[in-house]
Amino acid sequence: MAQPQQAHLGQREQRVDTDQGPLRIVGAYVPSRDATQEKTERKKTWIDRFHKALDSTASDAPLLLLGDLNVLEPSHRPVHRGQFAPFEYAFYTGSTERHGLVDLFRHLHPDQVEHSWARRPELGYRDDHAHGSPALVQRLIACEYVHETRELSPDGPRLTDHSGLAVRVSLTADRTLLTSDPATAVDAHNEPEPTLF
Secondary structure, three states, rough: OOHHHHHHHHHEEEEEEEEEEEEEEEEEOOOOOOOOOHHHHHHHHHHHHHHHHHHOOOOOOOOOEEEEEOOOOOOOOOOOOOOOOOOHHHHHHHHHHHOOOOEEEHHOOOOOOOOEOOOOOHHHEEEEEEEEHHHHHHOOOEEEEEHHOOOOOOOOOOOOOEEEEEEOOOOOOOOOOOOOOOOOOOHHHEEEEEEEE
């Protein structure tokens, strides 16, 4: 039986065998919140369980953590005063300090202002992140936002209201990874095996 912390990662974690050994990939969607006590507590609980899950599953294998973390880095531009609570900023810094991870985009682009979600062009947020362990940083080639995912398509709809995040590392998977096109994937029953994306 899986430990509660391991169960919290569940399908969020995939191990990929590479030419340099295993790579752990964890995809996460951290719940958003509003001013209600219920949603604030839900987010606090999720963050606490996620930290414990990363602690209990720590290994020597390089780790790539990526997803919509629904939090900004403390030095985010523009500043969004009052929208994020100290516990949310602590989640971001905990990823770097507690788990020894590096913000991969910020590592390659220390001063670049990027937004992965925007209500208006001048009011953007970089709340989609990729963090990696130091061993992964050594193999990091690129980390870029893909804004086309939130642009209108010729048919009218857009794929999502968030930018994609592309991370390239100098590792070769031992086998082709199965990925899904979210525009055509109907449901999990139509996939021949579980997919990460």
